[in-house]
Amino acid sequence: MINNLFLNIDAGTIDWSRAQFALTAIYHWLFVPLTLGLAVIMGIAETYYYRTKDEFWKETAQFWQKLFGVNFAMGVATGLILEFEFGTNWSNYSWFVGDIFGAPLAVEGIVAFFMESTFVAVMYFGWKKVSPGFHLASTWLTGLGATISAWWILVANAWMQYPVGCEFNPDTMRNEMVSFAEVALSPFAVSKFCHTVTSAWIIGAIFCVGVCCWYLMKKRHTKLAIESMRIGAWVGLVAALLAAATGHKSGMDVAEVQPMKLAAMEALYNGGTEQGLTAIAWVNPFCQPDYQNEEAAPLKIDIPYGLSIMATNDPKGFVPGINDILNGYTRPDGTVEPSIDEKIERGKKAIQALAGYRQAKFASSDNGEIAAAHLKVLQENMQYFGYGYIKDKNDIVPFIPVNFWAFRIMVGLGCLFILFFAAILFALWKKDVTTLPKWHYWVAILLIPLGYIGSECGWLVAEFGRQPWTIQDMLPTWAAVSDLDSGSVALTFFLFLILFSTMLAVEINILLKQIKKGPSL
């Protein structure tokens, strides 16, 4: 975690700022996926009501809408704190990203506010005031509004991982958007959105099935529990299979634009063709492995060709390892990826050219020729701009154990959830689920936190894996951070910890009370 790479900036400021951002994002992500997931459950329940006119389905939809409302209220505005952190802790970054970050976030704010505030109101207040069809549309549009919000946030996040559709303007020191479509429809954003949203549906489904199993264990609201469990299990199974498929596409994107992240996820020190996917290996969770001298992680058991297929869709595909990326490599198509040392040199050239350009531009003696010469050098080396801040090539290797284990936990839990939902559907088809042994219900209930752990692990892989970059290849954390006193950032870290923990405790308390109370049948 500790950056030893800082120059004038206090290392504590960098690490506290990173920790604070991670804390805020992790807490925020506790609320969001349940909102997205329950939106599908309540939408399906109300669709049954619309089609059958059976009051049971109305009560069922209202029950899930009530739990959705509790979670929605707790989660609303928690993401705003991230924007405050950009302005205070990450001011260089905020200025540098310019309108590229601002545009999606502004669209998100407007869409979220108007869609959610309108349709949430109709969903809760409109049962006796609008037609059933309009009410059903409002329920689905509430979920769609939340999902569209997620889209824009993920577009902003994807741009940091794969900056496209922009041009750096050395006069304003900002990246300026040249193609909104390229930013909004970046393949990285599309994959990230599909994978994130489907994983959120899994959480909604696990929560739904867990709550239903609690009712079955307590022998309360049996009909609601069985029917909701059926919805939850179907949503969960479909979502888990889709998450696996979209995860594969995400893996291919990462292999293409963030090969170091993929190498860290796999603890792949030395790459090549026909690479196996590591099923298990011993990677010490607490220290960075000696990737320069070890051939591979100890006790490695892999699935033959698995990594090549995951990364390239080809069992013979080439996947670079950490040392390949550090030292440079030639792809099978003959293109050469420069070594990190070479990228560092070119990055330094870009930064020096930037300084020279600005000096010449604002000097009255220059007739424009010197500035133009510097600008040419800057543009030629801009793609490696961020490497000019790297002191040692090993500084671009993320902390391997977090990536390696978080990836395995995420994938392992994803596979477990596929089996779990399939088993639930089998039980609903073949057995009387009201008379199962108690431990069956407990397993389902205990899977709820595992759903969150799997989802947060996905984010750990995404964000730890791209370290040290705040913007891939453009800006490392120690250039992006504001020159603040680390003590003040540490103080706000603990303030957030208290605030978010309190909110989480309140949410869990209200949710449990509402679950115990049950539907108003």
Added chain:
Amino acid sequence: MPMRKDSFLYRAYHLYADGFRSMQLGRTLWAIILIKLFIIFVVLKLFFFPNFLKTHAEGDEAGFVATELTDRAAPD
């Protein structure tokens, strides 16, 4: 002129007015939302999260960031 009861605005107003009046759990949730917004916008934003560039760049944000980014480059 009184608003017609079948007008869109009247019905929209009543949707919200009746809805807020008849809330039960919603009252608690709204109280939590308002407290949270107060903490976020008044306490955190005003006292703990000033706009760093506004307070340090003296109106020349581009110049300030340029100096920051060129000064932090790795030494040769």
